[in-house]
Amino acid sequence: MTTDVLYSHCQADHRCNRTPCFEAQLVADGGMLPIHRNAELCADHLGDMVQALTAWARSLGLTRGQVTVLAIDPTWHVRTADQARPCKPFQFAAIPLT
């Protein structure tokens, strides 16, 4: 029995249809509230998106925070409810905002 199949693709570029295997998470001190941005990416777009997130934070004057990069299970979006749970994300980098 197949139920609720979801598909995902890299969020860096709408023309990229690769399955994301990384997630970049930006968390910054925005004053009153923390600022969060995240994107799921393929390996080809990971570096560009990390640079884009840090540049975006810098353009807003956000210097307290970081971009965390996680390896994610690329199959979790296509798993069905009756299949095994996806692997837990693995953090392998943290880039401080400057």
Ligand SMILES: [Zn+2]
């Ligand atoms: Zn991509």
